[in-house]
Every structure is written in structure tokens, then in C-alpha cells.
Amino acid sequence: MTNVIETQNLSRSFGRTQALAGVDLQVPEGAVYALVGANGAGKTTLIKVLMNIFPPTSGGARVLGIDSGKVAGKVFTRIGYVSENQQFPDWMAAGEMLAYFRGFYPTWDRSLEAQLVRQFDLPLKRKLKHLSRGMRMKAAFASSLAYRPTLIVLDEPFSGLDPLVRDELVEGLIERAPETTIFLSSHDLAEIESFATHVGFLDSGRLLSSDEMSVLSNRFRAVTVTLAAPWTPPSRTPSSWLQLEAANSVVRFVDSNYDAAQSAASFAAVFPNARDIALDPMSLRAIFVSIAKSKRVPADPQPGSANQVTERPA
Amino acid sequence: MKQILAIFKKDARHLWPEILVSFALLAALVYVSPSHWRSPALGGAVSYSPGPFFYEEFGNLLVVLVPISWGFLTARLVQTEGLVGNTQFWITRPYEWPKLLAAKLLFLAVLVCAPFLVAQCVLLAEAGFNPAAYAGGLAYNLLLILGILFLPLLAFSSLTPSFAKLLLVLLGLIVYAVAISVLNSVLPLEWTNAPSEPVGGALALTLFLCGCASVVFMQYMHRRTDLAWWLMVSALLLFSGIAFLAPDRWLLNRHYPIDASKAPDPVGFIYAGNGTTRAAHADLTADKKTLGVSIPIAVQGLKEGFAVQPNALRVEIEAPSGAHWDSGWKNAYGAYARGDSPGTLASFRIRRSDYDRLKAGPVNLRLTLAFVEAMSDGTRQMPLPVGGFSVPSIGICEPLTGFPDDPNAVLGIQCLSPVHSPRLTFVTVHWVPRDVRCLPGGVSDQDTILGSGWVGDLDTSPASFGISPVTVSPLDLTNNDTQIRNPEPRHLCAGSPVLFTSYHEVAGAQASFAIENLQLPEPSKGGEVLAVTHGQATR
Numbered sequence: 083m084t085n086v087i088e089t090q091n092l093s094r095s096f097g098r099t100q101a102l103a104g105v106d107l108q109v110p111e112g113a114v115y116a117l118v119g120a121n122g123a124g125k126t127t128l129i130k131v132l133m134n135i136f137p138p139t140s141g142g143a144r145v146l147g148i149d150s151g152k153v154a155g156k157v158f159t160r161i162g163y164v165s166e167n168q169q170f171p172d173w174m175a176a177g178e179m180l181a182y183f184r185g186f187y188p189t190w191d192r193s194l195e196a197q198l199v200r201q202f203d204l205p206l207k208r209k210l211k212h213l214s215r216g217m218r219m220k221a222a223f224a225s226s227l228a229y230r231p232t233l234i235v236l237d238e239p240f241s242g243l244d245p246l247v248r249d250e251l252v253e254g255l256i257e258r259a260p261e262t263t264i265f266l267s268s269h270d271l272a273e274i275e276s277f278a279t280h281v282g283f284l285d286s287g288r289l290l291s292s293d294e295m296s297v298l299s300n301r302f303r304a305v306t307v308t309l310a311a312p313w314t315p316p317s318r319t320p321s322s323w324l325q326l327e328a329a330n331s332v333v334r335f336v337d338s339n340y341d342a343a344q345s346a347a348s349f350a351a352v353f354p355n356a357r358d359i360a361l362d363p364m365s366l367r368a369i370f371v372s373i374a375k376s377k378r379v380p381a382d383p384q385p386g387s388a389n390q391v392t393e394r395p396a
Numbered sequence: 397m398k399q400i401l402a403i404f405k406k407d408a409r410h411l412w413p414e415i416l417v418s419f420a421l422l423a424a425l426v427y428v429s430p431s432h433w434r435s436p437a438l439g440g441a442v443s444y445s446p447g448p449f450f451y452e453e454f455g456n457l458l459v460v461l462v463p464i465s466w467g468f469l470t471a472r473l474v475q476t477e478g479l480v481g482n483t484q485f486w487i488t489r490p491y492e493w494p495k496l497l498a499a500k501l502l503f504l505a506v507l508v509c510a511p512f513l514v515a516q517c518v519l520l521a522e523a524g525f526n527p528a529a530y531a532g533g534l535a536y537n538l539l540l541i542l543g544i545l546f547l548p549l550l551a552f553s554s555l556t557p558s559f560a561k562l563l564l565v566l567l568g569l570i571v572y573a574v575a576i577s578v579l580n581s582v583l584p585l586e587w588t589n590a591p592s593e594p595v596g597g598a599l600a601l602t603l604f605l606c607g608c609a610s611v612v613f614m615q616y617m618h619r620r621t622d623l624a625w626w627l628m629v630s631a632l633l634l635f636s637g638i639a640f641l642a643p644d645r646w647l648l649n650r651h652y653p654i655d656a657s658k659a660p661d662p663v664g665f666i667y668a669g670n671g672t673t674r675a676a677h678a679d680l681t682a683d684k685k686t687l688g689v690s691i692p693i694a695v696q697g698l699k700e701g702f703a704v705q706p707n708a709l710r711v712e713i714e715a716p717s718g719a720h721w722d723s724g725w726k727n728a729y730g731a732y733a734r735g736d737s738p739g740t741l742a743s744f745r746i747r748r749s750d751y752d753r754l755k756a757g758p759v760n761l762r763l764t765l766a767f768v769e770a771m772s773d774g775t776r777q778m779p780l781p782v783g784g785f786s787v788p789s790i791g792i793c794e795p796l797t798g799f800p801d802d803p804n805a806v807l808g809i810q811c812l813s814p815v816h817s818p819r820l821t822f823v824t825v826h827w828v829p830r831d832v833r834c835l836p837g838g839v840s841d842q843d844t845i846l847g848s849g850w851v852g853d854l855d856t857s858p859a860s861f862g863i864s865p866v867t868v869s870p871l872d873l874t875n876n877d878t879q880i881r882n883p884e885p886r887h888l889c890a891g892s893p894v895l896f897t898s899y900h901e902v903a904g905a906q907a908s909f910a911i912e913n914l915q916l917p918e919p920s921k922g923g924e925v926l927a928v929t930h931g932q933a934t935r
Contacts, residue, residue: 135482155492163488170485171476173410185402186490 084147086111086233086263087132091141093287094127101127103287104141109265109280114255116274117267118370119284125267126165128284129237132265133163146233159187162226162262164219165237170210176221177206180228187229195228201254216247223251227258234258236266240273248273275366283373290373295366302369303340307333307349308358320348324376336364336372399492403477403499408507411472415507418465425458425863426515430522433812433868459863466508467549471562473503474553479615481557487619497616504546509538516865523866524784524792525814533815533859540861543605551608554615555624569632576636600638607631648708648725652766652904663704664907665765668694668739678751678919686745687919691763691911694739701772703822703899705854706730708766711744715754721746728765732850734822748919755916764908770820770854770899780806780825782890787811789898790818790851790869795890805834806888811851813867815859818852823871824895827886834889845886847873854901 087109094102101124109115117125130136132145134153143150148157171179180199184190199206202220210218219239226234234255240248248270255264256277268274274281275295282292293301305323307313309331319326322339333353337345340361349359364372408415432455477486477496486496516534517527527534556562608631611624669692678689695704706728713721723744731740742763778785784794791813795806809825811818826844828834849872860867875886888894 130482133488135487156490158488158490161488165483167483168485168488169481169483171406171410182402182406183489185398 084111085109085144086113087115087143087145087265089128089132089141089143092128092131092138092143093140094124094131094136095139101287102131102138105284105287105289107282107289107292109263111263112260113280114259114264114278115266115280115282116278117265117282117284118269118271118274118366119267120374121269122286123284124287125284126237127287129165129235129265129267133161133235159189159229160232162229162231162234163237164222164226164235164239166219166239166241168222170218170222172211173209175207175209176204176213176217176224179210179221180206180225183225183228190229194230195224198224198227198254202250216243219243219247219251223254227254230258230261232262234262234264234266236264236268238267238269240268240270252277271367271370272365278366281366283370285374298366298369299363301338301340302364302372303337303345304362304364304368305335305337305349306358306360306362307353307356308360309333309353310355310357313353316352319352324372336369336376337361338372399490399495400499400502403491403496404502404506407473407476407499407503410476411469414465414469414472418462418469418508419511421458421462421465422511422515425455425462426518426522428455428458429519429864429866431455433523433810433866462863463545466545468559469508470504470546470549471553471559473500474550475556475558475562478557479554479619480621493616497612500550504542508546509542512541513538520814520865523812523814525812525866530815530859530865534865536858537815537861537865540859541863544601544861547605547608547612551611551628554612555621555628572632572636600635603638604631604635607634648766648906652708652768652906662907663695663697663702663769663905665693665706665742665763665909666696667763667909667911668692678917685748687748687751688743688745689751689916690741690743691761692739693742693763693765695733695735695737698733698735700735702902703732703734703770703772703820704767705732705770706740706742706765706767709742709744710764711742712762712764713754714760714762716757716759719753721750721754725766728767730765730767732770732820732822751916751919755918758913758915761911761914762908763911764906766904766906768854768904769902771902773898773900775895775897777893777895779891780809780888780894782806787821787896789821789896791867793871795888806890808873808888809871809894811869811871813852813869815865816857817855817860817867818869820850820852820854820899822848822850822895822897822899823873824848824897825873825888826892827873827875828889828892829886832889834887834891844892845875847875847886849873854899856901 085108087107089105089107092102092105092107093100105124105128107128117128119125127136131138132143132150132153134150137151145153146157146160153161171182174182180195184192184195198204202224204217204220204224205213208217210221213221223239236255239251243251252273258264259277266274266278278295280292280294281298283290291298312331313328313333315326315328320337320339322337324336324338326335327333339345349356353359432452477491477500478484513534516537520527520530520534552565553562556565607627611628611631614620614624614627678687698704707730708725709723709728709730710725711721711723723746726744728742730742733740742765773789776787780795782795782797784792787793790811793809793811796808796810797806809823825847827847828844851869851871859865
């Protein structure tokens with residue numbers, strides 16, 4: 083499978099601020115890749131570098147096989163880009179905007195345009211500046227989907243929208259998913275979980291993980307160990323155990339590299355007197371929180387805390 | 397082309413109010429302008445007074461408002477697809493930058509330049525000229541307007557995200573210009589180079605416009621606003637820096653290459669101070685720190701049929717104490733002179749402290765003048781008609797009539813020139829006292845007083861930069877009244893001879909002469925000659 087987006091050691095700085103630091107990312111063709119991360123993690127910067135809005139400081143990126151520095155003009159006939167803070171020609175009516183963009187795309191599908199207008203219930207004669215935020219986003223989606231782009235890039239598309247509008251947009255996206263590759267950044271993890279095939283976690287400009295959704299779900303387990311007696315932490319625990327907490331005879335942690343056989347052996351080695359070990363699958367949100375929090379562990383942990391003995395994943 | 401047209405149509409639809417305003421102002425200019433130059437007298441009516449005050453003032457206002465409306469339209473046009481920022485819709489759409497730029501230029505061509513050309517043709521026709529005969533001049537003027545008005549505005553609009561920010565930048569430019577002007581007045585006079593026109597000025601303008609063009613291309617190609625700003629600031633600094641740092645000697649030597657004294661028939665200047673009536677004098681300027689010194693000079697060795705105009709001068713003063721002062725090249729603002737012309741003044745500024753140091757005793761002063769020499773194309777003599785008449789070097793001239801009791805009496809002559817200011821022409825007329833009645837056959841020579849004047853310039857470019865294609869030149873003729881001693885005005889009579897002698901530039905040259913043992917005069921507070929100076933001129 084070819085990669086629609088590829089980055090190699092991609093970095094971007096703004097003055098002394100390092101927004102992206104050596105990001106290596108691959109988005110395979112046909113994927114719905116969700117890029118998640120806290121505010122200021124570098125998601126928008128990464129997307130803007132991919133869209134050639136910002137040049138990279140070092141490293142490189144390829145989009146649809148083209149160097150990101152050359153993503154311009156006709157290349158955008160194959161890319162649909164929607165961003166939460168995009169400025170549109172507000173003086174145009176929604177219908178005027180669609181009619182205007184129509185001439186720019188050889189693959190513009192009038193029937194799909196009509197379908198999207200119906201689906202999103204777009205008021206074609208109303209000026210964009212008079213539309214609600216949700217309606218404007220719908221108009222942006224319609225104008226970016228109607229030409230059946232090979233790659234759809236969405237920067238926080240659901241931010242600040244009510245659930246109804248989100249559902250409509252997600253529905254519109256899911257319908258396009260089989261024929262395109264979608265790369266989106268979002269805070270709305272629950273929404274993404276329903277349709278993303280791949281997830282990447284970006285933190286402080288670094289890509290902490292990038293996996294297929296199913297692999298990620300299988301890899302993370304919330305582990306609760308009930309012991310016969312209060313637990314004394316050993317000097318070392320596996321580095322894949324995140325957020326290790328012990329309270330009396332109950333130990334909780336997240337196994338970020340769960341494998342039934344290997345993990346069972348690790349549990350037995352660390353908890354030889356375990357009375358019960360509960361393994362729960364985790365939601366994308368819980369996985370994101372555990373990864374994000376584990377990155378925020380104080381550099382100098384308090385003596386006696388579980389984190390003191392936890393080795394970080396490499 | 398499809399994309400260009402789509403963007404063009406979108407912009408035209410979006411900016412229709414601005415387009416409408418610029419059309420309305422242009423139409424008003426076309427309607428009002430003729431009232432400036434076609435006073436009732438010129439139409440053969442009864443008065444030589446200008447049109448109604450409102451038309452006059454409104455016409456002047458329109459000459460300013462029309463370019464402002466274009467400027468506003470241009471800024472809005474560029475910023476519709478803004479080049480600054482990273483959230484504009486169009487940067488992630490299949491826009492191709494050459495087509496975007498072409499669409500913007502097409503807009504300017506169709507909705508600004510074409511209406512402007514039409515307006516110019518209408519005005520030319522209204523003034524009595526055939527517009528087709530001046531197509532080259534009209535195109536050249538349009539090119540100048542595009543370059544001088546539109547290009548800098550395109551550049552600054554491409555560097556700013558909104559019209560408000562553009563206004564702030566323009567305000568900053570005004571502050572910068574004021575600061576430069578203040579700096580110019582503070583710096584020692586000999587540090588600044590004044591003869592920026594036409595040599596340094598053209599060079600500075602060309603470099604600045606090249607900078608503007610580069611900014612526009614850089615922004616449309618790469619949208620690298622930070623780099624483009626650096627380029628713009630560099631162009632501006634270069635533009636203003638040339639005023640101080642231009643290699644004036646090199647530029648002057650290129651433009652005025654001939655040492656007149658080495659020519660077979662040398663043309664030169666001499667000191668023309670001859671006592672109390674014509675003496676060098678020094679006036680304190682308003683700041684009291686500098687003096688304006690004027691030295692009477694006259695042209696010498698100029699053959700018949702030739703004229704000269706001093707454009708730049710350089711003054712070197714040597715005091716017996718060994719003190720030396722050099723003005724560097726400065727603008728001369730000299731009047732045209734023929735061999736039979738009375739002398740003129742060579743004026744320069746000097747710091748009061750320098751002047752006081754030098755004037756302790758007689759000094760040796762060397763004056764070098766850079767001048768152009770012009771040769772006559774011939775003289776055309778005609779009896780002054782009552783109605784309009786054509787003068788090849790000028791255009792259409794009209795005698796200003798208007799005396800109900802004397803229809804043949806003419807108060808003066810006003811000329812209209814198409815596209816360009818008139819070619820340099822020396823006009824000679826014969827005035828008669830007001831109490832002499834004009835007869836249909838003219839008046840006898842014994843009753844007349846000779847009057848003369850220069851009109852036009854030696855510029856050979858196809859057109860003069862301007863919003864109106866018609867230049868109005870009232871002929872400023874000497875002896876049109878007897879001034880203080882006899883306030884009674886004079887007039888011309890229809891049928892009296894009028895001579896038009898046109899000139900063309902032959903060469904630029906330099907000439908110098910020295911005045912030895914010149915006693916620099918005591919400074920006066922303004923114009924009054926306080927001391928008679930004497931000196932002996934040598935070439």
C-alpha cells in the first residue's frame with residue numbers, strides 16, 4: 083500500500099519555538115488518519131507544512147508523492163482542505179461560492195454537489211457572512227468534497243460545532259471515506275473513534291505514536307491488579323506500563339504494549355501474589371489521556387510514588 | 397484563461413461599488429475639466445474669467461480623488477485574495493499564481509486603464525485634438541501612471557492583510573518622508589545632493605519601481621511576506637538614500653558631459669554684478685542658520701538661434717586665510733536664456749557660520765554650471781487672430797478677448813497642449829497701452845511695447861505624467877503692464893505680429909568661471925541688498 087502522506091524528520095520552528103521536532107509519519111492510501119494532541123502540540127503546524135502554507139525548517143514531507151514545497155496550484159485539484167479558522171469569501175452566497183469553485187476543478191461532480199447541498203441542508207442564497215459557524219463549515223465541506231479529492235485534509239473540523247452538525251459532517255465524511263484518504267486533526271476523540279482507521283499522537287511537536295486503530299486498541303489495556311497484601315514496588319517495572327498507581331493492595335496502570343502471553347508473564351513476575359488481574363480495553367480518549375499524562379510526569383518524582391520506579395517507554 | 401476570467405468576474409462582482417465610484421469620479425472629471433481650459437472667452441464669448449469657482453475647485457479636487465479611488469480599488473482588489481497570512485481560502489485551492497496575478501492585472505486594464513484611456517480621448521477631442529494622433533503619448537502616460545501610481549500601491553497592498561493596515565503603512569511612509577526632509581535640513585548642506593532631477597531622481601525612481609515590481613512578483617510567487625518587506629524597505633532606503641549618497645559628480649558628468657570652455661565656440665556664463673542694481677546678495681533664511689546667496693550671471697558666447705538653461709550649479713569659495721568651501725552639486729532652477737536675454741541669478745545656500753568665516757575678506761569664488769543648450773527649430777510669425785489658432789510646437793492657442801467696447805483687444809494668450817507640456821517655445825508679442833484702441837488692421841509699431849516669454853520645456857518624452865491629457869499654459873509675457881510707475885494694463889491687438897520660436901535640446905554641458913576678490917555681502921533679512929560687491933570675473 084502506498085503512502086499518501088509521508089514525512090521524514092520534519093521540523094518547523096517559529097523563532098525559538100519548536101512547533102514540530104523530527105516528525106516521521108506515514109499515512110497509507112485509503113486511511114482515515116486522525117492526528118490527536120493537546121492544544122499547541124503542533125497539529126495545525128504539521129497540516130500547514132503538508133499543505134505548503136508553511137515551509138519546513140528541516141526534514142521533508144511528501145503529499146500525494148509530491149514534495150510539500152511544491153504542493154500548489156493544480157495539486158489542489160486532488161486535495162480537499164478544510165480548517166476551522168479558514169477565511170472564506172464571506173460576501174458570496176453559499177451557492178455563489180460553489181459555482182465559483184466549480185470552474186477550478188475538472189473533476190467537480192454536479193450531482194455530488196447537489197447531494198451534499200441536500201444532505202447538509204445548505205441555504206444556497208444566503209451569504210456566508212450571514213451563516214452560522216456550523217453552516218459555514220458545511221459549506222466548506224461541500225466545496226471540498228464535491229470534486230472527489232484523492233486526499234481530504236481537515237484541521238479541527240468539528241471544533242465548536244453542535245453535536246447535530248458534527249454528526250452530519252461525519253456522515254458526509256464517512257460516505258466519502260471509501261474513495262479517498264482522510265487526514266484530520268481533532269480534539270473530538272469520541273467522534274474520531276467511530277470512523278478513524280489510524281491514529282497518531284502528537285505532543286510538543288513530537289509524534290509519540292502512530293498506529294492503526296485496531297492495533298492501538300489491542301495494544302492498550304487498563305490493568306487493575308488486586309493483591310493479597312499491600313504492594314511494595316520493585317526497583318524496575320516494564321517501561322510500557324504507564325500511570326502506575328498503587329493504593330493499599332490495589333495496583334492500577336495502563337499497559338501500552340499489551341500482548342496476552344508476554345503481559346501475563348510480566349504480571350506474574352511483578353505481582354507473584356496477585357489475587358485478581360482485570361484487563362479492560364480502553365477508549366481512544368483514555369489512551370490519549372494516558373499517553374499525554376505519562377509525558378507530563380514530573381522530572382523529579384516524589385519519593386515513594388509508583389512513578390518513581392516506572393521506566394518510561396523509549 | 398478560464399481561471400483568469402473566473403477570478404476577474406468574481407472580483408468585478410465583489411468590487412462593483414468601488415468600480416462605480418471610480419467611474420463616477422472619472423466621468424465628473426471629464427465633465428468638469430473643460431471648464432478649466434475653455435473659459436467663455438476662449439469659446440468666443442465675453443469674459444476671460446475662469447469658469448465658476450465650484451467647477452474650478454471641484455476639478456482640482458477630482459484630480460486628487462480619481463487616483464485615490466483607483467488606489468482604494470487596487471488595494472481592495474489585491475487584498476480580496478490576500479497574500480499575507482495563512483488562513484486565506486484561496487491558498488489551498490487550485491489557484492495558479494501567474495493566473496491570479498494576470499486576473500488582477502486584467503481587472504486593472506479593463507476597469508481602470510480602459511475607462512481612463514476613454515476619458516483621456518474624450519478630453520482630447522473636447523480640447524480640439526484628434527485622440528488617434530496621440531495614441532503613443534496616451535499609452536506612454538498610461539505606462540507612467542501604472543508605474544508611478546499603481547506599482548507601489550500593488551506592492552504595499554501585497555504586503556498588508558487589510559486596507560486599514562495599508563493605510564497605517566502609508567501613514568508610516570508620510571512620517572518617513574517628513575523625517576527625511578527634517579534630516580535633509582539638519583545635515584550639512586554640502587552633504588546632501590540636490591540635483592536629483594533629472595539624473596538622480598530618475599535613477600532613484602527606477603530603482604524604487606524595480607523594488608516594487610520584485611515585491612509584487614515575490615509575493616505572488618512565494619508569499620514570503622517577511623522577505624518581501626525587507627526588499628521593500630531596502631528599495632525605500634535606496635530611494636531616499638540616493639538624495640544623500642548619489643554619485644552626483646559621476647551622474648552630472650554623464651548627463652552634462654561637455655566642457656563648454658573647450659568647444660570651438662564656447663558658451664559660458666559671466667559674472668554680471670555691476671553695482672547697486674545688480675549685485676550679489678545674501679539673505680537669511682527662516683531658520684537663521686543658513687543664507688541664500690544669489691550671484692547675478694549672464695550667458696556669453698551664445699549664437700543666435702540658441703538658448704540655454706542652467707540646471708545645476710556648484711560653488712567653491714577660497715578665502716585668503718586658506719579656508720575652502722564647496723557646495724557640491726545643487727539644483728540651479730535656472731530660467732531659459734537666449735543671447736539677448738537679460739542676466740539671471742545663480743543661487744545657493746550656505747551655513748551662516750561658514751559664510752561668516754569666509755566673508756572676513758575678499759574671496760575667490762568659482763561657479764560651475766551644468767546646463768542644457770537648445771537650438772531653434774525656426775520662428776513662426778503670424779498676425780494674432782481673434783479666434784483660436786494652431787502652433788505646432790504648442791498645440792491650440794486662444795487669445796483672451798473680452799472687452800465689450802473693443803472686440804479686437806486681447807488681454808493675453810492661453811494655449812492647450814495635447815498629452816505633453818508644450819515644446820520649449822519663445823513667444824514675442826507687441827503690447828499697446830490700454831488707451832490705444834485696436835483697429836482691424838492692427839496698430840503702428842511706434843505705439844507698441846515688446847513683450848516676450850518662455851513656454852514649455854525641453855523634455856522629449858512622448859507624454860507628461862498626468863491625469864488630464866490637456867496641459868493649459870497661459871503665456872507669461874513680459875511688459876504686460878507698466879507695473880508700479882503706471883498701473884494701467886496693456887493689451888494686444890488682433891492682427892499684431894506674434895512670433896513663436898521653438899527649441900530642441902542639443903547637448904548638456906558644463907561651464908565655469910571664477911570671480912576673484914569678491915567681497916561677500918552682509919546678509920540681509922530677506923531680499924534687500926545691503927552691500928554692493930565687486931569682483932573681477934575670469935574664465
